[in-house]
Structure formats: structure tokens, C-alpha cells
Amino acid sequence: MARVEVRHVSKSFGNITAVEDFSLVTSDGEFIALVGPSGCGKTSIMRMIAGLETVSEGQVLFDDKDVTNELPRDRDVAMVFQNYALFPHLNVYSNLAFGLQLRKTPKAEIEARVKNVVRMLDIEELLSRRPRELSGGQRQRVALGRAIMREPRVFLMDEPLSNLDAALRMEMRAEIIKLQERLGITTFYVTHDQVEALSMGDRVVVMRSGRLQQVGTPMELYERPTNSYVAGFIGSPPMNFLAARANGSTLTLEVQDVELELSGRLSAALRESGSANILLGVRPEHVALSDHPASDGLYSLEATVDTVEPLGHTILVRTKLSSQQHINVLVSEKIPWRAGAGVHLIFRPEHIYLFDKEADRLLCGLPA
DSSP, X not given: OOOXXXXXXXXXXXXXXXXXXXXXXXXXXXXXXXXXXXXXXXXXXXXXXXXXXXXXXXXXEETTEEOTTSOHHHHTEXXXXXXXXXXXXXXXXHHHHHHHHHTTOOHHHHHHHHHHHHHHHTOGGGTTOOGGGSOHHHHHHHHHHHHHHTOOSEEEEESTTTTSOHHHHHHHHHHHHHHHHHHOOEEEEXXXXXXHHHHHOSEXXXXXXXXXXXXXXXXXXXXXXXXXXXXXXXXXXXXXXXEEEEETTEEEXXXXXXXXXXOHXXXXXXXXXXXXXXXXXXXXXXXXXXXXXXXXXXXXXXXXXXXXXXXXXXXXXXXXXXXXXXXXXXXXXXXXXXXXXXXXXXXXXXXXXEXXXXXXXXXXXXXX
């Protein structure tokens, strides 16, 4: 177990900057999920922590010791890859034991560790099988087991579940969470799936174009995003955004030239910022559908139902404004409207987020 600190790390490949001025400090035994679209730098960060990539600028420290220039084998880390990286010609036992055999670990200790790991992962009956004889979930367990055998200070996982089907991903997410809690090993988990990141991470790191956007607990990111990028990336379906112009405490929505009179925290945030170009954000679950315009104290927009998608416990209704902009609405009950029907979108002032469009920063979020 280790406390990992990444200080102002940058990574360049020629003229291309993959990571720029990234800093993060973990607690001992913390589970950190790095999330972002492809090419945002999350895998490069993990590889620099592992020592597989050299650092262009900055430092990597384990328990306050600078390991920036140490070789991977000297950092005592273990990695689990997207493609599992199992030896196809070796059976499960040999795949698990291989790393310790290279280190000349006594045979009795290897056997004891293998016995403990296979019992932990429920793969005792697979020891004599080769990788081609295993299912995707079983291969994943073996890859995890090989990493655990090392008893490392730091776990590094690079999209280990992306090759599995949806049901198995859910099962393996739960297995990894329980395993990490039991072992208490500091873990970095790279994924492009924000649902995976939110469900697994003690804290989540949101990346964009090589730069860190926000670090926080899943609920902090969801309820208090630092900018519109994080607000739109975290949440499924994503937050709805409406461009607006500010004039004192009044917002004029560009989509229908609708004026919203703001008060309280919203009005105060606008006055304090002095911003004119605003993005109004509201999450799909905070929008209601109605046959009638909003009553006093609420806001409403006219829209047309575009599609209705039953999701089981909820229904996703995609509506379309006169500007052709889509607004997603999540409802928990059956609705009487079908595609083409006219509706009013109703939302409350307390559910509104305001972002400075030019500076891309949060001006006002949900009330505490």
C-alpha cells in the first residue's frame, strides 16, 4: 500500500502534449477512477505512475519517495490490462505463479499464495485450464489474480472490463470493488465509461485534452461540477444546456427568446460574475412534462416529443424545441404523449445550474 503523489506532471510525444501539468495526491488504499474520452491522457498518466512512460516534466512519489526515474520493477506496482495479457501456452496456475517464479520465490510460498488467491476469486476449478478454455469473466479473474499475487503497493487497471458484455461488466465491477476494499491497495482505474467511474471510485478524476478538469467524489462531480464539460460528461443522459444572455437578474434564452426572471442565489451569482454569455443547465431528471405552461415560480418551454424510449424503471423522452435543439427528459411513470405531441417542459429554479459560457466555469449550482 502506498500514498501516491503526482506533482505537476506533463508528457509530450514530440510536438504533441498528451498530459499537461497534472497533479494529484491519493490517500493510502484509495480507489481513484480516471475517466474521459479517448485521447484525453488518462492512460498516459497511469503509465507514468507505473514507470512504463518517462515523465517529460514533474515528479511521481510513493510515500514521499521520488520514484520518477525508477524502473517499473522497482516501484512495486501491478497492472491489469484491457486484453488481460495472459500467457496462452500456460495454464491458470502457471499464469498466476509466473511472476513469483521469476523472482525466485520459494515454491511453498508460491503455492500458498496461489491457493489464497484462487479461493478469493472463486477460480479453484480453473487451475489446469489454458486461457483459450476460459470465458471472458474467468480470464478477467485470472488477470486480477496474477496482479494480486504480487502483493503490490499500487494497482493499475487500464479499462480491464471493456471487452466484457454489460451483465458481466456489472458483476465484475462489484467483484473489483469488494476485492480492493478487502486488500486495501491504492488503485488507479482507467475507464472511458462514466457510469463505471462513478460506481467504483472513491474519487473520480475527469480528464479532457490532457488536462485535469475536476477531482472529487462521485456525488461532488454530479451535484457540483466545476464547468459545463464535467456537467455534460458526468451523468447519463447528460445535462441539458441552453444558451442565454444575461441582463441584470434576467436571462433571455436564445432558443425561444424566453425571458426568465432570476432571484436569490441565481440572481446574486449573475451579478457577482458580471458575465453576459451564459449556459443554463438542467439535468433530465429535473425536467417535467405537462400539457400546460408552468405556474408561478416555475419555468417552462414549449417543445415537441421526438422519441420515447422505455428503459425499464424510467422512460427517456427526447423532446425538440423550435430551434431543433433536443432536451432530454427522464420520467418514472408512463406518459400519454407520443412522438409529435406538443408538450411544455417544466423546471424549477432550484434545479438550475448557471455556467459562464466564455470562461467555461460554474457560476451557480444546486443549493447546499
